[in-house]
Every structure is written in structure tokens, then in C-alpha cells.
Amino acid sequence: MNVRRTAAALAASAVAGALAAPAASAAPAAHPPAAAHVSSAAHVAPPGHVSAAADPPAALYGDKDPAYDGVWRQSTALLALDTAGVTPAREAVRWLVEQQCDSGGFAPYRADPARKCDAKTPVDSNATAAAVQALAALGGHAGAVEKAVGWLKSVQNEDGGWGYAPGGASDTNSTAVVIGALASAGEDPDRVTFGEGRSAYDGLLAFQLGCDAGAADRGAFAYQPDKKGGLTANDDATVAGALAGLGEGFVVDPPERDKSEDPERDGAEDTAAPECGSSGAGKDREPGEAAAAAADRIAATLEKDGRLSVLAPGADKPVPDPSNTAEAVIALAAAGRLGATEKPLAWLEKNSAGWTKDNPAGLGMLVLAAHATGDDPRSFGGTDLVERLAATGPEPEAAPAPEAAAKERDEQGERDDDSETIWWIMGAGLVGGIGIGLLLSGRKKRV
Structure with a gap:
């Protein structure tokens, strides 16, 4: 148990007891422009795809064909390393910057960055938002970020959302990853509108199942409406929608409390279907309310076996999806549902080794999931995720040695414990002062 949090809790409890005595006496998603929906980080080559890079550049993380996910995996890796206190190699960052087109958009991969982009360059919202x-x-890189945000705004659809490719129909996952990018760049998604019309949040919330859905699906998001305009719950889209509804990207600040605290909103048992009119599953909901409803749906799904599954193109049945599960952890942490992250984190620790092999995007997502929950990515199921991720690319400019990082964590914990002990003593002193004051006050009244 964390000593500093225990001390703080004891002090708060003591103060509350003293004050009460007189009366008694609170995780993207990237998708290819294909009809079949796939997991947000499970990039697969489209039919007829021909490799664009038999020998990937040395500045790129991972040694597999980057034609379809180069920018995505580079961005995920850089984000994860940064959150872990690692300074990435300059050439790795430069590679990402040089992938940007003059328009501000990014394609999944450009083998020759010196060659200018043209109308045939497949720029897309997902790669751009990740970058x-x-x-x-x-x-x-304020200039590059500003240009990219400008491009994203220029391809916003009339309904307020984004599709994978410019002009494509909006979908939850593309809209969500763009909202995360806007928030990361300091933009208010609610003020990013198509002309004077619908905002980014309007585009997102249009995909959420409301009170007309069954209790099991209420609060979930659909990837896109079907041909008749109906919405079908999709776990991957629900994860993306929950995170975006909170105005978050993939980097979520770790909490400052124990997972066992605040059971009223934090426990895995709190997974009942949201009630219409009170939880954001109905009409006229706010983004935060919609995110809470989506988080409830995610927590209920993960309570079954600790993982999410996806029906991959051509598959007969859904298969466990570590990427989507890791993103679910990030979304739940952002929503303050830390209790609901324990089961999926345990599943990921046991089942992610094969998935992350030679997979910088997968390793990066796990680092970000551990970061969001306040866990240690350098000791994740006995694996140093940060070291493994760094080893897939160029040597970092600076990185704390595992021993130094562990020592710093221990020293920081001791400093926090000492600090909280002082606060506990002060709290106890306050309680004592209150008690003495009340006692003296009572005596004066009796005299």
C-alpha cells in the first residue's frame, strides 16, 4: 500500500471525524480506407498492396515494410519514448518531420521525402493526426504542427467529422484521432467547425448509440452508420470515442491516487448500463457525458475476460486484440476508471509478448497504457517495454539507464512519503487544534 496516500487518507478521515463530532453529541486509431473495419493500430496492407520499402530507412522504428504504417508507428514510438523520459534520436524525429507534405498533411509513408507531394500522394487524416x-x-516543431492542424481543418466534413481520406465519409475512429491531435495542439475541438456548422464533437457524438439501443449497447459507438443509417456497437470505435469525448490524445497523464480509491466511480463492479437522461447516453449530451457512458460500456465488456476482440477482414470470428485492449486501458484511465484497468492490464502482461515482437507501434501503445495508469513500463510483466521499444530504432540521444530510473523512482517515492508524512502530522495537528478549540469553546459556554 502506498504510504503517502495512506497518510493523507488518515489525516482527512481524522479531520472529517473531528468536524462531525459536535453534530453527533472521482485510452488511435488509425484505419485504412476499406469497407472492413480493423483494429486501430493493427495496420494491414490493402488488397493489391506492393511494398514501397524493401529496406526501411535506419531512422525508422521497426524493420518491416512501412508503406502502410510508417508515420503511424514512428509517431507512436516517439510519443511513448517521450513519456518514458527518453530523448529520441534526432534523425528519428527529423524523419517524421520530413514526411510532411507542403499542404501540411502526412501520407502513411513516403519513400523519397525530397520528392514533392502531388495529387496522387495518399495523405490521410490518421497519419496526420498521429504526427x-x-x-x-x-x-x-510549432510550424509543422500548425501546418498539419490547418490541413486537418481544411478536410473536415460537413457533419463535423473526418474520414480516413479527404472527402471520405466520416467515421468514429478517424474523427477521434483528429480530436486527440487538435487537443494536443492546444485547439478546442468544440470550436473546430465546418464553416459555421457542426463541430468536431458534433461529428463524433453522431456515432454514439443512445436510448433507442438495448441496455447492453447503450453508450457504445459505431464505426460508421450502415446503409440504412443504423448504428451497430463496435468495441474499437467505443474506445476511440471515449478517449476523444474527454478531449484526450494517446498521452494521458498518470493519476495521483491508488487504484483502490474512489470505488464509487473506480470499481470494476460499476459496469451497469447507463440510464437515459442522466449518464449521457441520451440526446443533447455533452462530450464528457458521452465519454462516461462509453467508458461504462468498455468497463462492462472488459469485466468478462479482460480483453477486447476484433473481427478482422476475412475472419470467421473475433480474435483477441492487444492493441485495442491497450487503448481501452488508456481510455478508462482518462475517464478515472482505474479499477476497471486492472484486469486488462493483467491480460496484456500475459498475452502481449508475441504481439509486440518487432512491433514498435504495439510496444509504444503498451508504454502509453502503463503511463496512463501510473504503472512502470520498465517492469511490465517482467519486461522493460521502454528498452525494447528503443531497440527497434536508432539509438536515443539520451535515456536514463534502467538502474538509474529505478533508483530515481525509489528516491521520488521516499520524498513523496516524507512529504505526505509531514502533511499527515500537520493534519493530525489540525485535528488536535480543532478538538482543543471545541473543548475550550464548550468549557466557556458551561462557565
Whole structure:
């Protein structure tokens, strides 16, 4: 148990007891422009795809064909390393910056960055939004971020959302990852509108199932409406919608409390279907309310076996999806549902080794999930995720040695414990002062 939090809780409890005595006497999603929906980080080559890079550049994380996910995996890796206190190699950051077209948009991968983009360059919202999040977090690239945000605004659809490719129909996951990018760049998604019409949040919330859905699906998001305009719950889209509804990108600040605290909103048992009119599952909901309803749906789904599954193109049945599960952890942490993250984190610790092999995007997502919950990515199921991720790319400019990082964590914990002990003593002193004051006051009244 964390000593500093225990001390703070004891002090608060003591104060509350003293004051009460007289009366008694609170995780994207990237998708290819294909009819079949796939997991947000499970990038697969579209039919007829031909490799664009038999020998990926040395500045790129991972050694597999980057034609379809180069910018996405580079951005995820850079984000994750940055949150872990690692300064990435300059050439890795430069590679990402040089992938940007003059328009501000990013394609999944450009083998020859010196060659100017043209009308045939497949720029897309997902790669651009991922790059914005990475470059905004790293700092020093305000011009590139501003241009990319400008491009994203220029391809916003009339309904307020975004599709994968410019002009494509909006979908939850593309809209969500763009909202995360806007927030990362300091923009208010509610003020990013198509002309004077619908905002980014309007585009997002149009995909959420409301009171007309069954209790099991209420609060979930659909990827896109079907041909008849109906909405079908989709776990991947629900995760993306929950995170975006909170105005968050992939980097979520870790909490400052124990997972066991605040059971009223934090426990895994709090997974009942949201009630219409009170939880944001109905009409006229705010983004935060919609996110809370989506988080309830995610927590209920994960309570079954600790993981999310996805029906991949051509598959007969859904298969466990570590990427989507990791993103779910980030979304739940952002929503303050830390109790609901324990089961999926345990599942990821046991089942992610094969998935993350030679997979910088997968490793990066796990680092970000651990970061969001306040866990240690350098000791995740006995694995140093940060070291493994760094090893997939160029050597970092600076990185604390595992021993030094562990020592710093221990020293910081001791400093926090000492600090909270002082606060506990002060709290106890306050309680004593209150008690003495009340006692003296009572005596004076009796005299």
C-alpha cells in the first residue's frame, strides 16, 4: 500500500471525524480506407498492396515494410519514448518531420521525402493526426504542427467529422484521432467547425448509440452508420470515442491516487448500463457525458475476460486484440476508471509478448497504457517495454539507464512519503487544534 496516500487518507478521515463530532453529541486509431473495419493500430496492407520499402530507412522504428504504417508507428514510438523520459534520436524525429507534405498533411509513408507531394500522394487524416500528437509532445516543431492542424481543418466534413481520406465519409475512429491531435495542439475541438456548422464533437457524438439501443449497447459507438443509417456497437470505435469525448490524445497523464480509491466511480463492479437522461447516453449530451457512458460500456465488456476482440477482414470470428485492449486501458484511465484497468492490464502482461515482437507501434501503445495508469513500463510483466521499444530504432540521444530510473523512482517515492508524512502530522495537528478549540469553546459556554 502506498504510504503517502495512506497518510493523507488518515489525516482527512481524522479531520472529517473531528468536524462531525459536535453534530453527533472521482485510452488511435488509425484505419485504412476499406469497407472492413480493423483494429486501430493493427495496420494491414490493402488488397493489391506492393511494398514501397524493401529496406526501411535506419531512422525508422521497426524493420518491416512501412508503406502502410510508417508515420503511424514512428509517431507512436516517439510519443511513448517521450513519456518514458527518453530523448529520441534526432534523425528519428527529423524523419517524421520530413514526411510532411507542403499542404501540411502526412501520407502513411513516403519513400523519397525530397520528392514533392502531388495529387496522387495518399495523405490521410490518421497519419496526420498521429504526427501532430508526436511533434506537439516533443516540442520545437510549432510550424509543422500548425501546418498539419490547418490541413486537418481544411478536410473536415460537413457533419463535423473526418474520414480516413479527404472527402471520405466520416467515421468514429478517424474523427477521434483528429480530436486527440487538435487537443494536443492546444485547439478546442468544440470550436473546430465546418464553416459555421457542426463541430468536431458534433461529428463524433453522431456515432454514439443512445436510448433507442438495448441496455447492453447503450453508450457504445459505431464505426460508421450502415446503409440504412443504423448504428451497430463496435468495441474499437467505443474506445476511440471515449478517449476523444474527454478531449484526450494517446498521452494521458498518470493519476495521483491508488487504484483502490474512489470505488464509487473506480470499481470494476460499476459496469451497469447507463440510464437515459442522466449518464449521457441520451440526446443533447455533452462530450464528457458521452465519454462516461462509453467508458461504462468498455468497463462492462472488459469485466468478462479482460480483453477486447476484433473481427478482422476475412475472419470467421473475433480474435483477441492487444492493441485495442491497450487503448481501452488508456481510455478508462482518462475517464478515472482505474479499477476497471486492472484486469486488462493483467491480460496484456500475459498475452502481449508475441504481439509486440518487432512491433514498435504495439510496444509504444503498451508504454502509453502503463503511463496512463501510473504503472512502470520498465517492469511490465517482467519486461522493460521502454528498452525494447528503443531497440527497434536508432539509438536515443539520451535515456536514463534502467538502474538509474529505478533508483530515481525509489528516491521520488521516499520524498513523496516524507512529504505526505509531514502533511499527515500537520493534519493530525489540525485535528488536535480543532478538538482543543471545541473543548475550550464548550468549557466557556458551561462557565
